[in-house]
Amino acid sequence: MQELERITARRSELGTLAVELSKQLQEVQAEREELLIAARVLHRLAEQDRAAAEAAATVAPTPARVAGRAVLLIPHRSETPDDAALPADHRKILAIVRAADGPVRVRAVGEELGLQVTVRGRLEPLRAKMTKLADRGRLRKRGDGRFTARS
Helix, strand or coil, X not given: CHHHHHHHHHHHHXXXXXXXXXXXXXXXXXXXXXXXXXXXXXXXXXXXXXXXXXXHHHXXXXXXXXXXXXXXXXXXXXXXXXXXXXXXXXXXXXXXXHHCCCCECHHHHHHHHCCCCCXXXXXXXXXXXXXXXXXXXXXXXXXXXXXXXXX
């Protein structure tokens, strides 16, 4: 009879243990599902970040070194000109030239930008930027030294 009691007690212990293990199994499965969802979300976010980084890399000005100095490369004009690829000062220059009624001189653009146009040599960096924009097909430089916007 004592052995029967031990068997019954052990069956009871195992039943309790089975219930506890069943609860733990349900918790583990629920956590695995949550982790699976979290992994999917992180994968999507990583893809979005990668796509955004690739887009930013194609749009952002490309830094380079010329003669030991850091310079920004101005991309050539394409079929769909995207001014966002230009540095901010080049975008301002383009906006001023486009807003003008006709061809503009470098001095007029300098005045619009707030440069000291009366000081000798203040307009040369601006002239170089405008010439670079013309070389890249974003502006048109006329024979008289004035600039117009490309249509």
